[in-house]
Amino acid sequence: MTDRTKCYLHGLGTWIVSDAASARAALADPRLSSQVLQTSFHLPAAAREEYADLLNILGRWFVMRDGTEHRSARSRVGSLFAPARLRKIHGALEDVIRKSVEEYVLGGGGDAVRGVANVVSARTIALLVGLPNTDVSELHRWARAIADFVAASYRANLAKAAQEAMREIGEALAGSVTARDVWQQAADNDEERLATCSMLLFGGLETTSSLIGMSIWYALQNGLLPRLVKLDEAEDVVERTLSFRPPLGHVARAAATDLEVDGCLIPAGDPVLVSLTGVDPMTVTSPPHLAPAHVVTDRRIGHLAFGFGAHYCIGAALTRLEASLTLRQLALSCPEAKLGPFSWSKNRTYRGLSELTLRVSPPIVRETA
Numbered sequence: 001m002t003d004r005t006k007c008y009l010h011g012l013g014t015w016i017v018s019d020a021a022s023a024r025a026a027l028a029d030p031r032l033s034s035q036v037l038q039t040s041f042h043l044p045a046a047a048r049e050e051y052a053d054l055l056n057i058l059g060r061w062f063v064m065r066d067g068t069e070h071r072s073a074r075s076r077v078g079s080l081f082a083p084a085r086l087r088k089i090h091g092a093l094e095d096v097i098r099k100s101v102e103e104y105v106l107g108g109g110g111d112a113v114r115g116v117a118n119v120v121s122a123r124t125i126a127l128l129v130g131l132p133n134t135d136v137s138e139l140h141r142w143a144r145a146i147a148d149f150v151a152a153s154y155r156a157n158l159a160k161a162a163q164e165a166m167r168e169i170g171e172a173l174a175g176s177v178t179a180r181d182v183w184q185q186a187a188d189n190d191e192e193r194l195a196t197c198s199m200l201l202f203g204g205l206e207t208t209s210s211l212i213g214m215s216i217w218y219a220l221q222n223g224l225l226p227r228l229v230k231l232d233e234a235e236d237v238v239e240r241t242l243s244f245r246p247p248l249g250h251v252a253r254a255a256a257t258d259l260e261v262d263g264c265l266i267p268a269g270d271p272v273l274v275s276l277t278g279v280d281p282m283t284v285t286s287p288p289h290l291a292p293a294h295v296v297t298d299r300r301i302g303h304l305a306f307g308f309g310a311h312y313c314i315g316a317a318l319t320r321l322e323a324s325l326t327l328r329q330l331a332l333s334c335p336e337a338k339l340g341p342f343s344w345s346k347n348r349t350y351r352g353l354s355e356l357t358l359r360v361s362p363p364i365v366r367e368t369a
């Protein structure tokens, strides 16, 4: 008989893997399946029928597949994130980020979550999938609708909004000349294409926006911004932020067979939450008010912010680059920026700042002769 009090959360009906070493082992264990659609989505039967299109596409996201199905779907888009592709889009990415930060500074600063982090993350993902003219707020609306449903998947009204968002994503991608290459590359049929492309849009938005927001906060809290004109120093701040506060708190798995984790016997079919923070994901802690000046960022040990094993984040290099270039651009455009009021989001899965006010000096207007 297993000791359920140790790692079973009765309130949520899920097992929990908390400490970093056990989490790493769990993420590398093929007996913990990523096919969590059945265990996590609890729509009533009638709503399941009504939102079958949404559930069908989400079930094809390769983050929720195992084994060969996962590997072959992932390999179709691997080249979009390869070093060669990142080098190819590096100049365009710098332009997107320069434009976004300059617009923010010219607009007088204000909330950098809305004005910088959301804008950079949306414009970058739009660049990656080939939707450069799509409105930033539209992209975030789609991602939010899907995220809201994934977080509370028993609510039919959220399923309705997510299904509508998914339909709009499909229309935007399939109907765009500029997205055609990525759309064709992603899979051999339209359902799989929509699944992979919508997952890339979703995966690249909220998490990256959180990382950018928190990295700016970290830099300003520690008075580091002027130094971040050097890209390697900006990269270091991004890495410290990832270690200190991973944007995703945990990931979901389901036991594919009876197995033992941390001395607990988990029955086949049970849901498991694997923490990416090294602590119990359900622990209620006050959000940080100060950013620690020293964070151990030993790359040999590494943090779990991007997961581990077969499902390691495909966008990790892109997002690190985006966040570092954004810090560098802020250091160039407004090195004197001061931190104003900020607040943390209450979401335990997607962690970040909901607001981050920066006070920036008015831009210098040079008279032309």
Ligand code: HEM
Pocket: 034, 062, 063, 064, 074, 125, 128, 199, 200, 201, 203, 204, 205, 207, 208, 211, 246, 247, 248, 251, 252, 276, 304, 305, 306, 307, 308, 310, 311, 312, 313, 314, 315, 316, 318, 319
């Ligand atoms: C700070 C930003 C990001 C964080 C913290 C993050 C975090 C993660 C984590 C923890 C996983 C593992 C999921 C699991 O094991 O179940 C993951 C997977 C994934 N991420 Fe990210 N991610 C970020 C940015 C991005 C970006 C920019 C993209 C795409 C443009 C992306 C696309 C994906 C995809 C497609 C997967 C699934 C990989 C697979 O199943 O093989 N992510 N991410």
